[in-house]
Structure formats: structure tokens, C-alpha cells
Amino acid sequence: MSVEKLEFLERSKYFWNPGKTQDWQDMGVDLVIDRREGYYLFDMDGRRLIDVHLNGGTYNIGHRHPELVEVLKAGTERFDMGNHHFPAIARTALAEALAACAPAPDMKYTAYGAGGAEAIDIALKTARHATQKRKIVSIIKAYHGHTGLAVKTGDERFSKLFLSEDTAGEFIQVPFNDLNVMEDALRGRDIAAVIMESIPATYGFPMPNEGYLPGVKALCERYDAVYIADEVQTGLMRSGEMWCCTKYGVEPDIMVTGKGISGGMYPIACALISEKCGGWLKQDGFGHMSTMGGAELGCVVAMKTLEVVQRPEVKIMVRFISDYLRAGLERIMAEYPDFFIGIRQHGLIMGLEFNHEQGAKPVMRHLYANGVWAIFSTLDPRVLQFKPGVLLTQADAEDLLRRVEIAVGLACEEVMGTKKRIM
Amino acid sequence: MEPQVRTLVDISHTPAAMQGYADMVLERARWAATVFQRYDRASTMAIVDAVATAAHDHARQYADWAVQETGFGVAAHKKIKNELTARPVVDYYREHDYINARIDEERKIVEIPRPAGVIFALTPSTNPISTLNYKIILALLTRNSIVLSPHPAARECCVDAARTLAAAAVAAGAPDGVIQTIDEPSVPLVEVFMSSPKTNVVLATGGTAMVRAAYSSSNPAVGVGPGNAPVFVDSTADITKAAQRIVESKSFDNSVLCTNESVLITLADVERSLRQALKSAHAHICSEDEVERLRRFVFHERGFNVECIGRDAAWIGQECGIRVATGTRILVAPIAQIGVEEPLSREKLCPVLAIHTVNSRGQAIAQARAVLRLTGAGHSAAIHSMDERVAITYASAVEAYRVVVNAPCSQGAAGFGTNLAPTFTIGTGYFGRSSIGENVGPQHLVHWTRLAYNSDTSEPFGRYDGLGPVFEGPLPEAPSDGVPGSPAPHRVQSAAATGNLDGATREELRRLIAEELRDILNK
Numbered sequence: 001m002s003v004e005k006l007e008f009l010e011r012s013k014y015f016w017n018p019g020k021t022q023d024w025q026d027m028g029v030d031l032v033i034d035r036r037e038g039y040y041l042f043d044m045d046g047r048r049l050i051d052v053h054l055n056g057g058t059y060n061i062g063h064r065h066p067e068l069v070e071v072l073k074a075g076t077e078r079f080d081m082g083n084h085h086f087p088a089i090a091r092t093a094l095a096e097a098l099a100a101c102a103p104a105p106d107m108k109y110t111a112y113g114a115g116g117a118e119a120i121d122i123a124l125k126t127a128r129h130a131t132q133k134r135k136i137v138s139i140i141k142a143y144h145g146h147t148g149l150a151v152k153t154g155d156e157r158f159s160k161l162f163l164s165e166d167t168a169g170e171f172i173q174v175p176f177n178d179l180n181v182m183e184d185a186l187r188g189r190d191i192a193a194v195i196m197e198s199i200p201a202t203y204g205f206p207m208p209n210e211g212y213l214p215g216v217k218a219l220c221e222r223y224d225a226v227y228i229a230d231e232v233q234t235g236l237m238r239s240g241e242m243w244c245c246t247k248y249g250v251e252p253d254i255m256v257t258g259k260g261i262s263g264g265m266y267p268i269a270c271a272l273i274s275e276k277c278g279g280w281l282k283q284d285g286f287g288h289m290s291t292m293g294g295a296e297l298g299c300v301v302a303m304k305t306l307e308v309v310q311r312p313e314v315k316i317m318v319r320f321i322s323d324y325l326r327a328g329l330e331r332i333m334a335e336y337p338d339f340f341i342g343i344r345q346h347g348l349i350m351g352l353e354f355n356h357e358q359g360a361k362p363v364m365r366h367l368y369a370n371g372v373w374a375i376f377s378t379l380d381p382r383v384l385q386f387k388p389g390v391l392l393t394q395a396d397a398e399d400l401l402r403r404v405e406i407a408v409g410l411a412c413e414e415v416m417g418t419k420k421r422i423m
Numbered sequence: 424m425e426p427q428v429r430t431l432v433d434i435s436h437t438p439a440a441m442q443g444y445a446d447m448v449l450e451r452a453r454w455a456a457t458v459f460q461r462y463d464r465a466s467t468m469a470i471v472d473a474v475a476t477a478a479h480d481h482a483r484q485y486a487d488w489a490v491q492e493t494g495f496g497v498a499a500h501k502k503i504k505n506e507l508t509a510r511p512v513v514d515y516y517r518e519h520d521y522i523n524a525r526i527d528e529e530r531k532i533v534e535i536p537r538p539a540g541v542i543f544a545l546t547p548s549t550n551p552i553s554t555l556n557y558k559i560i561l562a563l564l565t566r567n568s569i570v571l572s573p574h575p576a577a578r579e580c581c582v583d584a585a586r587t588l589a590a591a592a593v594a595a596g597a598p599d600g601v602i603q604t605i606d607e608p609s610v611p612l613v614e615v616f617m618s619s620p621k622t623n624v625v626l627a628t629g630g631t632a633m634v635r636a637a638y639s640s641s642n643p644a645v646g647v648g649p650g651n652a653p654v655f656v657d658s659t660a661d662i663t664k665a666a667q668r669i670v671e672s673k674s675f676d677n678s679v680l681c682t683n684e685s686v687l688i689t690l691a692d693v694e695r696s697l698r699q700a701l702k703s704a705h706a707h708i709c710s711e712d713e714v715e716r717l718r719r720f721v722f723h724e725r726g727f728n729v730e731c732i733g734r735d736a737a738w739i740g741q742e743c744g745i746r747v748a749t750g751t752r753i754l755v756a757p758i759a760q761i762g763v764e765e766p767l768s769r770e771k772l773c774p775v776l777a778i779h780t781v782n783s784r785g786q787a788i789a790q791a792r793a794v795l796r797l798t799g800a801g802h803s804a805a806i807h808s809m810d811e812r813v814a815i816t817y818a819s820a821v822e823a824y825r826v827v828v829n830a831p832c833s834q835g836a837a838g839f840g841t842n843l844a845p846t847f848t849i850g851t852g853y854f855g856r857s858s859i860g861e862n863v864g865p866q867h868l869v870h871w872t873r874l875a876y877n878s879d880t881s882e883p884f885g886r887y888d889g890l891g892p893v894f895e896g897p898l899p900e901a902p903s904d905g906v907p908g909s910p911a912p913h914r915v916q917s918a919a920a921t922g923n924l925d926g927a928t929r930e931e932l933r934r935l936i937a938e939e940l941r942d943i944l945n946k
Contacts, residue, residue, distance in 0.1 A: 070439035075432045090431055099426035108426070207904030239903065247906050300432050307428075308443070313451045316599045320454035326901035346903045391446075394453045 001030055002045050008032060028365045031373070036063035039389050039396060041373055049373040050400050052388045056201060057233045060260035061308055061391055068263040071304040072297060081295035090296035090303075094270070097303050101310065102272050103229065103243040104251035109273040109281055112294025116232045116258025117145025119269035120195070122288055123254045124149045127193035127226035129287075130253075130277040137185050137194045137225070140173045141379040143202035144195060144230055153195055155379055176206055179215045186223040193226040193254075194219075198244035201233040204360075204383030205344045205351030213248040220253075226277055232258040232269070233349070237309040237390050240318045240347040247346070253277050263305040268298030314390055321392050322347050328401035332408055339412040350386040351377065354411075360384035362414050366407035372400060441615045448603055449621035452541045452568035455600030459566045460538055463894035464522040466596055471513055471563045473595035474588050474602075478509035478556045481587055485552040488580040493548050495733030500676035504553035504847075512560050512845050515838075521565045521869045524891035531876035531884040535892060536869045540623040542569045543616050545637070547629045549679040549732060549772060550847055551577035552584050554628055557847040559588055559602055564865040570622075571604045572613050574629060582606050596897065617642060624868065628848050638856070645863055647848055648855035650681035651770040651799025652832050653791035655817055656689040656697055657784070657808035664829070665807035666700030669776070672831030674752035678774050679733040682803045682836035682849060686761065686768050686794045687778040688787045694780045698755075705752040706776070707736065709745065714756045714767070716743040721775055722766035731773040739773060761793045770798050784813060788820045795822045801855025803827065803836035822854040824861065838862055 009032070012021045024031065031049070035042040039062055041049045054060060061068075082088045095110035102108075111126070113119035124136055138144070138153035145151065151159045152171045159165040172191070174181045185191065194216055199205050220227040229252035234244035236257065241247050243255065254277055258269035273281070280287045308314070326345060329352065333340045342353035354360055360376035363384050367374050377383045388400065434440045462470075486501035525534040542562050546554040555571060562569035573581030582604050589602035605612065613633075617625050617640035627637035627646035634646035656665050673684055689697050698708055709717060720743045721731050731739060736754050740747040745754070753774040760779075761768040767777045781787045791804060804823040808814050818826040825843060827835035838845035844862040852860025859867055876884050903909040 065443070066439040067434065067443040070434045070437050071432050074434050074437075078432065093429055093431050096426040097428045100428050210905055210907050212905065247903060249907075303431065304434075311447060313447045313600075317447075317451055317454060320451075320458065320598070320600075320898070322901040323898035324454075324457075327898055344904055345901055346905070347901075391450065393450055394457045 005030070005032055005044055008044065027361065029368050031368065038062040039392060047371070049368070049371055050396060050403070052372060052374045052386055052400065054260075054387050054389060055264070056259050057236065057238060057387060058259040058262065058264045060236050060238060060389055061263065061305065062389055063264060065263060065265075065308070067308060068265045068301055068304055072265050072301050075297050075300035079296040079300060081292060081297060084289055084291050084293065088294070088296055088299075090299035091294045094294070094299040094303050094306075097306050098257075098270060098272055101242050101306065103231075103246045103255055104253070104274060106275045107252075107255065107272045108275055109278045110294075111271045111273060111281070111288060113258075113269040113271070113290055114267050114292040114295070115145070116256065116269045117147040117150040118290065118293060119256045119258055119271045120144045120150040120153075120228075120230065121147045122271040123228045123256050123273075124153075124193060124195065125288065126254060126271065126273055126277055126280065127228060129280040130226060131192040131224060133190055133192040133225075134170050135172060135191045136170065137172045137174060137182070137191050139176045139196065139200055139203070141176075141203040142173065142195070142197065142200060143379065144197070157379075176200060176203070177209045177212050179212060179219070182216055183219050186219050186225055189223050191223065191225040193228050195228040195230060197230040197232075198234045198239075198248060198250075199346060199349055201349075201385065202378050204353070204377030204380035205346075205349055205385065206380075207344050207346060208248060213245065213250045217250045217252070226253045228252060229255045231255055232260075233387075234346075236260040236305070237314055237318055238348045238387070240315060240322065242310065244346065244349070260309075261302045261305055262298060263301050266295065266298040266301045267292070268294060268302050270294075270302070309390060317392075318347055318390050320394075321388060321390070321397055324394075324397055325350070325388060325401065328397075329404070332401070332405045335405070336408055336412045339416055340408055344383070348388050348390060350388075352384040352386050354382055354384070356415055357382055359411075359415065362411040363407060366410040366414070367404065370403045370407045370410075372403045372407065438611075438615070441612050445612070445615045445619055446621065448570055448605070449541055449543075449616070449619055451600040452570050452603060453621060455598040456538065456540050456566070456568035458598040458898055459568065459601055461895040461897070462522075462566060463896070464520060466894075466896065467522055467563070467566055468517075470592050470595040470597045471560060474563055474591050475509040475513045475560060477588055477591035478560075478584075479506055481584065482506045482509070482552075485580055485584045488583070489551050489577060492580050493551065493577050493733070495549055496676040496679045497733075497735070501552065504550065504676065504680075505556060507839055507845065508553040508556040508560070508847055511839075512557060513564070515845050516564055516865055519564075519865065521865055522892075524887065525871075526887045528884060531878065533874040533885075533887050534871040535874065536565075537872050538565050538567045539868050539870070540567060541621060542567050542624055542626055542868060543619075543622045543642075544569055544571050544626040545613070545629050545633055546571055546573050546577070546581060548574035548576040549681075550676075551581050554847040555581055555584055556588070558626055558628075559585070561863075561865045561868055563592065563597070563601065565868040567623075567868055568601045569603070570616065571602070572608045572616065573604060575608055578606075578608065598897065614640070617644075626848065626863070635856075643858075645848070645850070645857070645859050645867055647857050647859075647863070648801060648851040649770055649799055650683070650802035650849070651685045651794055651797065652682060652803040652805060652823070652836070653686050653688055653794040653821065654684040654805040654807070654832060655787050655791055656687060656693065657787075657806065657810065657813050658690050658693045659809040659813065660693070660807035660829075661809070662693055662696050663700045663703075666697060666706070667704045668807070668829070668831045670701065670704040670706050670752055672833040672835075673776050674736070674774050675831065675833045677733045677735050678833070679772050680833040680837060681770070681772070683772070683833040684776060684805060685770055685799070686758075686790075687755070687776055688790050688794075689778065689780055690784070690787065691780050691782055698778075701755055705748075705750050706755045707740070707745070707747040707751045707753070708755045708778075709757065711757075713743070713745045714758070716745060717754065717756050717775060718767055719743075721771060721773065722769070727769065727771065731771075731775075734773055736774045739775065761790050762797060768794055768797060784816070788817055791817065791821045795854075799823075799855075801851030801853070801857060801860065802849060803832055805830070805832035805835070824850065824852050824854070
């Protein structure tokens with residue numbers, strides 16, 4: 001590590017976040033991202049990493065995509081954040097563009113946040129208003145962000161610290177892929193909404209069983225609850241379709257998109273709201289406000305992002321990339337069958353499963369040492385989140401597999417080094 | 424109210440937008456090419472045949488469309504060309520193998536074909552569909568991807584034709600993206616594609632400016648120059664047949680093929696009979712006054728009048744006020760000079776043929792060289808003669824890489840009606856500032872990796888029979904877990920996984936390993 005980086009890390013600990021800065025050092029990841037371009041990150045010491053974390057899909061179409069840089073620059077000639085009190089040209093234009101590709105026909109409104117969690121809060125508030133009920137059902141180990149309501153839907157790991165966990169019994173958590181428990185939760189008809197990532201990312205992408213998500217939607221309909229699809233990490237063509245819930249045959253009542261919609265260039269997140277849930281927008285349109293939510297420059301960038309991911313080439317590339325990586329990962333899995341035990345996959349949403357409770361951590365570390373950045377799943381560290389971009393080039397995909405093979409081998413040796421002795 | 428998708432901040436004309444679009448199209452092509460190169464010969468040829476059939480079946484539709492859109496040529500002749508560039512091209516190359524390894528026991532060398540990858544191809548307005556068919560077939564024969572940029576004047580028919588052929592390719596099992604077009608070509612956009620590092624080779628057919636741009640792009644390029652074919656009718660020729668063939672060639676698709684005869688050179692002793700034979704073949708021989716009017720109409724100050732491209736003889740006659748008999752197929756303009764002072768000795772993409780009489784064969788050769796010096800170097804020439812010594816002397820002297828003998832030049836130089844390789848891309852070689860001097864074919868879109876053994880006789884050559892590249896075929900579809908009908912995971916079986924351990928033992932081992940792992944990691 002360079003003297004400059006050491007010095008920087010000290011300042012980071014001193015002025016920014018001592019815990020987080022130190023934790024990464026302890027995990028053997030001394031990354032300080034400096035330059036970034038396409039799917040490459042460059043550490044401040046100059047080392048290149050292929051990014052398959054993408055900050056949860058934020059960099060779905062790459063870092064500093066040239067068209068986004070251009071549209072943002074050009075956008076500043078006309079727009080700034082805008083004034084959230086008034087009808088706004090860019091906010092309405094993005095709302096129309098989203099309505100045109102929404103996962104349900106009657107999804108016509110968009111309410112904006114500056115980040116995904118804020119949009120989740122908007123979604124939850126909207127559901128409460130629409131149903132005049134308070135309770136929210138989410139999945140055990142769910143993750144929907146860190147704001148007031150969103151944080152309560154998730155694991156207590158993030159809420160208890162701040163004494164912000166649910167104490168009123170309004171947030172109910174049920175196991176994923178269990179329709180019976182879901183029905184038990186909804187049966188009392190006192191649930192405002194079920195909020196569901198189509199594939200729970202931070203939980204290591206456990207895949208929904210066939211019929212599970214449509215089953216949940218049907219239960220919501222039966223028991224008058226709103227279905228909120230959290231497509232923050234799974235949307236924007238990552239599944240091979242615009243929205244992942246569509247692939248599972250679900251038409252949500254409310255959908256949230258964040259991260260990738262910003263193109264990683266200008267913060268924005270959106271809650272798409274169906275006509276039947278959008279009553280508050282008519283009753284009291286000033287009910288929710290956000291100065292920076294739906295900043296107009298963000299809208300301009302988001303519209304370009306939407307346009308880029310909907311080009312016909314992208315869907316075909318996603319197919320190529322996911323088929324190609326799958327074939328390569330299976331070859332690697334066959335080499336290390338006792339360690340690399342599973343691939344969870346839907347398009348470019350992938351979780352690589354390792355045969356140890358913390359198995360994804362050494363893999364992450366060895367990937368990092370071998371020029372790839374991928375992160376373990378916070379809430380299931382057996383699983384490595386593997387999230388290549390929708391525009392990944394063939395050359396990078398091939399190089400990625402080469403590096404993954406090396407890293408998995410090293411991790412396997414590290415954690416199962418005694419394997420031969422046992423046998 | 425329906426939602427409208429609008430553009431608030433238009434960046435479509437910026438370099439960033441053009442680069443972004445080009446990257447996406449070319450990277451899709453790269454993926455398709457990567458997968459295509461896993462295909463064996465049988466599955467490749469099945470795709471090639473399916474595309475050739477589609478091209479054949481749509482020959483008339485796109486011939487009509489091309490004439491309608493560009494105003495050039497004769498639909499019936501374009502149909503023939505569209506057909507010629509489909510199945511006959513495939514049949515010509517059917518026995519050529521660009522996919523399997525070649526073993527040369529004698530030289531102890533194994534050659535493995537390596538396709539170019541992504542081809543960027545320009546197609547002209549004069550022969551839009553035939554060139555498009557031809558380049559697509561070449562690309563597919565060699566398992567390359569191709570991105571086509573049609574001439575803007577023929578954009579609509581070309582984009583549609585490419586879509587039709589792309590759909591046929593995919594239906595026959597090709598990776599999606601082996602055939603793509605630029606739907607809205609513009610000069611700056613084409614330059615971005617040509618110079619992109621994602622492009623492996625540029626196949627340029629079109630105007631000189633475009634071809635030169637291809638060569639300046641920094642990428643490997645196969646560009647071809649313009650034609651201006653001299654045709655020499657020797658005194659030993661069968662004059663009647665020569666006249667018929669020349670008229671047939673010159674009127675074919677109203678001379679939009681760059682291989683068409685431009686200047687007829689003949690000897691004084693056969694001039695009279697040749698003129699008579701031309702007339703019998705429905706050529707109109709212009710008077711001096713008519714030549715002047717023709718000259719002024721066909722060439723203006725800026726050069727060739729593009730209005731004339733692919734128009735028929737009657738139309739041109741009418742425009743110039745030349746009265747021609749019904750059924751006239753070409754206009755013949757006697758000229759006294761060849762060179763810069765006589766525009767009619769230049770290339771004419773219309774059924775206007777200059778005729779010039781000389782006193783000796785030596786003079787004929789000198790004049791033919793002068794024709795090609797003016798324009799069309801490296802392209803085509805023709806001769807009608809029964810004396811092979813005359814033919815070889817002529818061919819050795821003129822700066823053309825194909826000299827058609829006793830056949831129509833339009834078709835013959837392009838490999839139709841001669842045994843040259845059928846092509847719609849004529850290599851003009853070093854004479855014509857091109858990298859290739861022969862008719863461009865699939866062999867130019869694949870290079871070979873050569874496995875070369877020690878030549879010392881004491882070192883044995885390996886046994887390569889039945890060996891070669893592994894053809895894995897299309898990629899298996901990755902599962903979309905939890906989506907009904909999604910393919911089941913197709914686990915690769917490892918040697919370790921198929922060992923002799925019974926299930927219970929393996930389970931026990933897994934448990935032990937997992938336990939130990941927990942200990943290690945929890946330390």
C-alpha cells in the first residue's frame with residue numbers, strides 16, 4: 001500500500017467513517033476507488049478491478065457511461081434540480097417514460113425520492129393511505145434501505161443500532177418462498193402491503209420458487225393488501241426483461257426503482273404508483289415532499305438510462321452474457337464441487353453459493369487480489385453476489401471467468417486446504 | 424392519455440451518442456461472432472443455405488424496392504443479380520472449407536481457420552441488395568458477424584432486406600446479431616464504426632471518398648476502387664457476337680455494375696462491320712452533334728451527372744434530344760480522343776458506350792492503358808479476339824486484374840458467365856489502391872493459425888486426423904430460476920464428482936469438511 005493511501009485511510013477514519021474504513025482493512029480489502037470507467041474500477045494505487053458488484057446495480061450500464069456524461073452536461077444548460085413545489089417539465093417527462101415501460105398497465109404516477117430508501121418510504125406510505133391500514137409484511141432478512149419505514153422492513157441488524165426497530169407490531173416478517181406463512185400473515189386483512197424484492201439481493205439472491213411471487217400477488221388481492229415490488233436491484237433489464245417481476249408474471253400495485261435508474265450519475269429513485277393506490281396524489285398532492293427527490297437533472301439522466309437499457313441490442317447482450325457466464329461458472333463449479341456448490345441465476349442476477357457459512361468472504365478476498373470486485377451477501381455470507389453489467393463485453397466476460405476460476409481455486413485451498421488429509 | 428416518451432435534452436448528434444450506439448451494435452456483433460465460432464461446418468452451412476434461400480425468395484421484392492427507392496437500374500436485372508448473389512455464390516464456395524483444420528503432412532503444418540470476427544460493410548446505392556446479399560453470405564460462410572451500413576439512397580430497402588436475412592439466419596440457428604444494419608447511417612456515424620477498435624475489418628464498396636476513408640480508418644480494410652473498363656474488339660473477333668455481348672453487358676441493369684464496358688476500342692479495318700453489328704444488336708450510333716449533346720448531359724462541370732445513373736437509353740436519349748428507335752438498348756458515342764480532354768472516356772454508370780478507333784493493336788493497348796489511367800485502375804477490362812497472343816499481350820499490358828475474353832464484361836468480370844469467383848466486390852489491387860487484387864471472397868475474411876513442426880526429418884509430424892477445433896455449438900440457455908419453463912441447470916460433471924464414493928460416504932465427508940471449515944473460519 002502506498003504512503004498516500006495509508007495517509008488517506010487515516011483521514012477517512014478520522015473525518016468520515018472509522019468503523020467502515022477499518023472493517024474493510026480487516027477483511028483484507030484495501031480498496032479506495034479512484035478512477036472509474038465502464039466496468040472497471042481503479043484503486044487509488046492504480047490497480048484495476050472488473051466490477052461485478054456495480055454497487056447493487058447502480059452501475060448497470062457501466063461507470064460514467066459516455067452518453068450519460070454527455071446528457072448530464074447538456075442538461076445543465078437548461079436544468080438544475082428544479083423546484084419541487086411546482087409542476088416540472090423533466091419530472092413529468094420521466095414519469096411518462098416510466099409509465100410507458102411500467103410492469104402494469106394502470107401504473108401511471110411516479111413519486112420521486114433522492115434515493116431508493118426514500119422511494120420505499122413513499123411506497124409504504126402510499127400503501128397505507130390507499131388501504132387505510134398500517135401493517136407491512138416483508139421477508140425475513142429483507143433489505144429495502146435505511147430510512148424510517150424502510151429500515152423497519154429489514155433485518156434488525158440495521159435498525160436496533162439506532163433504536164429504530166419496530167416496536168408497535170406493525171412490521172411483520174415472514175420466510176421467503178413460504179406461501180402458507182404468507183397467507184397466515186395476510187389472513188387478518190389488516191395488512192396494508194407486502195413488500196418484496198423480486199429476488200432478495202442482500203440475502204444472497206435466493207430464487208423464488210415457481211409460482212411463489214404470483215401466489216403472493218394473488219394473496220394480496222384476496223386479502224386487500226398492496227403488492228410493492230422492490231425492483232431496485234433486479235430491474236432495468238438485469239433479468240433479461242425490463243422488470244424482473246414481469247418475468248415471474250406479477251403485475252405489482254406499486255414498484256420502486258432506484259440505484260441503476262440514476263445511471264450512477266445523478267441521484268434519483270422512483271416509486272411507480274397505480275391509479276388505484278395513488279389517491280393521496282389527488283387528495284393532497286403536497287402530502288409528501290422532497291426537495292431533491294426527482295431533481296430534474298436526475299430525471300434527464302434517468303430518461304437516458306431508460307432509453308439505453310431498452311435498446312433491442314441490450315436484451316440480446318444480456319442473454320449472451322448470462323449464457324456465457326453460466327457455462328463458464330459451471331465448468332469452474334465442476335472443478336471445485338465440494339466448495340463451489342451452487343449458482344443461483346436469473347439473467348445477470350446471480351448468487352454463487354459456497355459450502356461454508358462464511359464461504360463467500362474468502363472468495364471475495366481472492367477475487368479482489370485477482371482484479372475482480374464482487375461482494376458477499378451481507379445477510380447470507382455463504383453467497384457471493386455476482387452482478388455483471390448488461391453491457392459487459394465478450395473480452396471482459398472471458399477475462400472475468402479466468403479470474404474467478406483462479407480466485408475460487410485459491411479460496412477453496414484456503415478454507416478446504418485440509419481436505420486431502422481428511423480423505 | 425397515453426404516455427409519450429420524449430427527448431428533453433437531445434444529444435443524438437454528439438460524438439458520445441454515436442460512440443455509445445456503435446459500441447452497442449459492435450459488441451452485440453462480437454458476442455454473436457464469439458458464439459458463431461463454436462459452430463461446426465454442417466450447422467454453419469445450414470444457416471448459409473437458409474439465408475441464401477431467403478435472399479433468393481425475396482429477390483424480386485427487393486429488386487423492385489431498390490429501383491423504386493434509388494431510381495437506378497432495371498428491376499428485372501436487379502432480380503437476377505439478387506438471385507446470383509444468393510445460391511450461386513454459396514454453391515461456388517460449397518466445397519471450400521473455412522471451418523475445419525487443414526492438415527499438410529508433406530510440410531508438417533496444420534492450419535486452423537480463425538474468422539475475422541466483426542465485419543463492418545458498406546453497400547452502395549447502385550447494387551444495394553446484391554452487394555448486401557453477397558457480403559452477408561461471405562460473412563456467414565466464414566462464421567463472422569457483419570454490420571452493414573447501406574448507402575443512404577438505398578437505406579430503406581437495405582435495412583428491410585438485412586432484417587429479413589437476419590431473421591432467416593436466427594431461425595436457422597445462428598446467434599442473434601450475426602447480421603445487423605445501421606438504420607440511420609450518416610458520414611460521422613460511419614466513421615465511428617469504421618475506426619472503432621471493435622471492428623475487425625472494413626469491407627468497403629462505394630464511392631472513392633468512402634473507400635479512402637475506410638483505408639484511413641486505422642482498421643484493416645478491403646476497399647475497392649471505381650471501374651472504367653476498356654473493351655478491345657480485335658480484328659480476329661467474331662464481330663457479330665462481340666457486338667451482341669457488349670450490348671447485352673452495357674444494357675444489363677443499365678450499366679450500374681462497375682464492371683460495365685466504358686470505352687470500346689477497335690481497329691479501323693473492322694470498324695464499319697462492328698458499327699453495323701452494334702446497330703443490329705439495338706445500339707444507337709450517335710452523330711457528331713448527338714455526341715456533343717450527350718457529352719454535355721452526361722458530364723457536367725462537377726463530373727458525371729448522377730441523374731443518369733442506371734437510366735435507360737431511351738430516357739437519356741430523350742433528355743438529350745436524341746431521337747432513338749424503339750427498343751434501343753444502348754447509346755454509342757464515337758470519340759476521337761481518350762484522356763482528360765474527353766469526359767466520355769471516363770466511367771459512365773449508364774448505357775452510354777464510347778467508341779474509339781485505332782490503327783494498330785499497339786495503339787489499342789496504349790489507349791486501353793490510357794482509359795484506366797484516367798480512372799478505374801486495377802478494375803476490369805475486356806477483349807474480343809480469337810488470337811490468344813493478342814489476348815495475352817493485351818492482358819499483360821492493361822492495368823486491370825481481370826480481363827474478360829469473349830464475354831460480357833459487366834457479368835463476366837464479376838464471375839457470372841466466366842469462371843471467376845462470383846463477387847460484388849472487385850479487388851482493384853495495388854493499381855487501384857486496394858489491398859486485394861482478386862474478386863473478394865470468403866477467403867479474405869478468415870486467417871489461418873499455422874501449427875508448424877520442425878522441418879528436420881528426424882522430428883516426426885503428429886497424427887492430426889480427426890483433430891481440430893472443438894465445436895461446442897450454441898451456448899446452452901442459462902436458467903431463469905423460478906420462472907416456469909426455465910431450463911433446468913445443466914451441471915457439468917467433474918471427475919471428482921463422479922468418483923467411486925457412494926452417496927452416504929460423500930455426505931459424511933461433506934459434513935466433516937463443513938465442520939472443519941467452520942472451525943477454521945470462526946477462529
